[in-house]
Amino acid sequence: MSGGTGSGNGNGNGNGSGNVRVLLADDQPLVRSGLRVLMADTPDLEVVGEASNGAEAVRMAAELAPDVVVMDIRMPEMDGIEATRRLTAADGPGGARVLILTTFDEDEHVYGALRAGASGFAVKDMALDDILAAVRVVAAGDALIAPGVTRRLIADFAAGPAPAPERVPAITGREQEVLTLVGRGLSNSEIAQDLFITVATTKSHVARLLTKLDARDRVQLVIKAYEMGLVAPPR
Missing domain, CATH: 1.10.10.10 (Winged helix-like DNA-binding domain superfamily/Winged helix DNA-binding domain)
Known part of the structure; x- marks a missing residue:
């Protein structure tokens, strides 16, 4: 994600294997399949599971202990915001970091996702290499916001009531x-x-x-x- 931001305060993934373990959470099988194929050709990334909704993502994160959950927002049963909130809670299951990957222009929940504890926010129309880079940044313990998302966040604050x-x-x-x-x-x-x-x-x-x-x-x-x-x- 060229031009994005990272905090630089992480210590890398802790699975000891050198690979970043990724759980894909998206209700569109085609999206999950595309990401899986993309990561299969990437030596340092390993897809350990796929979830079709937020509830599955929370359960599978507890079972599989991924380093990163690549999470869509709009999903049935439990949306990505609530799933992110549960995954990032101090006493929640899984303990994975969450990278939100969604359709930016159609989504009105940027702020909610970040407030829920997501470590990054990326969009599906990004270059594939940038999506892979975003996963690595989040896995390393850094935080990442795409410039367009930052602009959206600022616009939300500008349009809303004073803090x-x-x-x-x-x-x-x-x-x-x-x-x-x-x-x-x-x-x-x-x-x-x-x-x-x-x-x-x-x-x-x-x-x-x-x-x-x-x-x-x-x-x-x-x-x-x-x-x-x-x-x-x-x-």
Whole structure:
């Protein structure tokens, strides 16, 4: 996903085999089949199961312990948002990270999916190599938001009511600049170039912001920044 963002705070998948174990959750057999064939030709990715709805995804994640669940949103019985919420709950089954892969232009639930705990959001019309890259990013413990999804998230905040006041942590002027650019969907390298600082310095600022805002990853950091009013949607 060229131009997407990653938090860079992960430690890789922990299955010990070197392969990323993937569970596919989509109610369209053709989509699952296409992804399975695509990943079968990729040495570092292994499809361990397929689910046709969210309930199956939750159950199979508990049984198969995948590293990543590639999750559609609109599915019967249980949608992808509720399934993601259950998979990412502290006491939930599976413990897998979730990459949402859906039809962007038809889906109105970007914010809900990210709030539910998804580590990434990708769209089905992306280049195949970018989808594979997104799976690897999420498996590595990073968070990824496609630039188009970031724009949609910002638009949702701009159109909605003002966020409720929350206790705002003390952040420095430079951290505010970094946070603003993160909220616009810029990558660490793009932020470094914009602010004339090194990528390593950018990563340090992002890491401190994750701690100060008590955010799990970059996706949650963007959400909390808007909720706390630290980043204002463009008018």
